Amino acid sequence: MKSYPARIKRLARAFNSLTDRLAACTRCGTCLAACPLFTETGREADVSRGKLALLDGLNRLAFDNPDGVNRRLRRCLLCGSCERNCPGGVRILEILFTARLLINDVAGLSAAEKLLLRRILTQPELLDRLMYWGGRLQNRLTQPVAAQQPMVRLKWGPGFLKNRHWPKIESKPLPIDSMNAAAGSVSGRPLQRVGFFVGCLIPKLYPRVAHAVVKALAHHRIETVWPRRQICCGIPALAVGDRTAFQRLIQLNLNAFAAMDVTHIVTACATCTATIKTVWPAMASALPPAAKTQIAHWAERTMDINQYLVKQADFTMGSTPGTTPCDVAYHDPCHLKNSLGITAEPRALLQANPGYRLIEPADADRCCGAGGSFHYTHSDLSRRIGRHKHKSISASGCRVVATGCPGCMLQLNEMLSEAGDRIQVKHSIEIYAEFLNANSSDT
Numbered sequence: 102m103k104s105y106p107a108r109i110k111r112l113a114r115a116f117n118s119l120t121d122r123l124a125a126c127t128r129c130g131t132c133l134a135a136c137p138l139f140t141e142t143g144r145e146a147d148v149s150r151g152k153l154a155l156l157d158g159l160n161r162l163a164f165d166n167p168d169g170v171n172r173r174l175r176r177c178l179l180c181g182s183c184e185r186n187c188p189g190g191v192r193i194l195e196i197l198f199t200a201r202l203l204i205n206d207v208a209g210l211s212a213a214e215k216l217l218l219r220r221i222l223t224q225p226e227l228l229d230r231l232m233y234w235g236g237r238l239q240n241r242l243t244q245p246v247a248a249q250q251p252m253v254r255l256k257w258g259p260g261f262l263k264n265r266h267w268p269k270i271e272s273k274p275l276p277i278d279s280m281n282a283a284a285g286s287v288s289g290r291p292l293q294r295v296g297f298f299v300g301c302l303i304p305k306l307y308p309r310v311a312h313a314v315v316k317a318l319a320h321h322r323i324e325t326v327w328p329r330r331q332i333c334c335g336i337p338a339l340a341v342g343d344r345t346a347f348q349r350l351i352q353l354n355l356n357a358f359a360a361m362d363v364t365h366i367v368t369a370c371a372t373c374t375a376t377i378k379t380v381w382p383a384m385a386s387a388l389p390p391a392a393k394t395q396i397a398h399w400a401e402r403t404m405d406i407n408q409y410l411v412k413q414a415d416f417t418m419g420s421t422p423g424t425t426p427c428d429v430a431y432h433d434p435c436h437l438k439n440s441l442g443i444t445a446e447p448r449a450l451l452q453a454n455p456g457y458r459l460i461e462p463a464d465a466d467r468c469c470g471a472g473g474s475f476h477y478t479h480s481d482l483s484r485r486i487g488r489h490k491h492k493s494i495s496a497s498g499c500r501v502v503a504t505g506c507p508g509c510m511l512q513l514n515e516m517l518s519e520a521g522d523r524i525q526v527k528h529s530i531e532i533y534a535e536f537l538n539a540n541s542s543d544t
């Protein structure tokens with residue numbers, strides 16, 4: 102009989118906690134057609150059925166290479182499409198997240214991952230400083246590549262970096278203090294006060310989205326409050342299995358939220374919304390009871406900005422497109438559709454602007470291939486999936502593609518820019534704010 106080293110046995114014991122959840126998979130194979138990665142590669146190990154079988158094997162000491170299992174686990178967009186389509190209701194994402202944590206408890210993280218997650222991501226001031234210098238250096242190191250978006254590429258460097266197109270980094274932090282005033286201060290008594298969880302990507306890559314959120318909220322007499330010490334929602338740390346950084350990021354955010362007197366937290370990032378609402382509660386079992394209570398409190402009160410405006414504000418549904426509307430295609434972010442079931446509200450915001458006509462591209466809810474850090478760690482696969490998305494958007498004949506997640510915007514921008522396509526990428530809240538700007542007396 103094979104002799105396993107102690108750390109593998111320790112890992113297998115830890116995996117016992119997943120036995121029941123793994124057994125819920127009947128191996129029916131429904132997830133195969135839903136998985137954007139399996140559709141691309143045809144590899145069983147890339148889809149949840151194969152991944153769950155791998156984990157079951159690790160649990161039963163049928164594998165002696167946790168690093169290999171870890172590598173295969175990380176070949177996943179965490180898009181949740183398999184879970185949404187699973188007839189057995191298997192909690193696939195929860196299993197995959199837990200498995201990544203357990204494996205990294207034993208296998209450990211690389212020095213680069215520890216530096217990025219524990220030293221930089223958990224310190225917003227340091228991240229801001231790095232972005233400031235990155236923003237200043239980008240003018241020397243990059244050149245513009247697309248006329249319609251501020252996209253750039255490196256002037257020098259190895260091909261795998263030089264050939265990529267990036268949105269320009271905004272070097273200055275968001276001018277939080279002046280944004281409410283610029284949006285038009287809430288006239289009269291505000292109907293509600295909400296906290297704005299802005300996330301990591303919006304301030305650095307798409308600050309215009311934050312301005313649109315504040316503008317739209319002010320229009321509906323909603324006062325925006327900024328949790329000053331808010332920080333990354335933690336999903337990048339959880340995705341690589343860094344329990345320490347993930348729990349630290351949750352706790353720092355809870356501290357930041359604690360001082361706020363608001364009815365809701367809104368976000369314009371599908372991934373942040375899904376993380377706070379579904380991932381925090383699911384992965385909070387090891388946190389102290391007080392933290393769990395706070396997580397439950399905020400999970401219930403956190404809303405996607407599209408959903409918040411349609412459900413909680415005096416939003417008016419529908420309008421007839423003008424005589425020469427601009428065709429806008431909508432792309433469903435996985436973390437809005439698969440994780441939260443939000444599909445109608447972003448479309449309602451787009452349809453509120455008569456300057457646009459909503460069209461549906463083929464496979465509007467197909468993953469764009471971004472997958473958070475997957476976009477960089479598995480860039481070939483990410484781009485192969487992204488090219489399908491680009492084709493369907495381009496074939497729709499739209500002039501603008503809208504979505505509800507800055508991660509998707511980044512991927513769509515890159516795919517369109519690399520193809521030399523002039524279709525613009527916008528967040529749905531931007532299109533709604535354009536309409537408010539055109540008709541508003543409070544600007």
Ligand code: SF4
Pocket residue numbers: 125126127128129130131132133149150153183186187188189190191193
């Ligand atoms: S759809 Fe669900 S039950 Fe079927 S193989 Fe996939 S994970 Fe297992």
Ligand code: SF4
Pocket residue numbers: 135136137138139147148149176177178179180181182183184
């Ligand atoms: S989360 Fe997405 S990429 Fe990962 S196995 Fe499920 S469907 Fe495939």
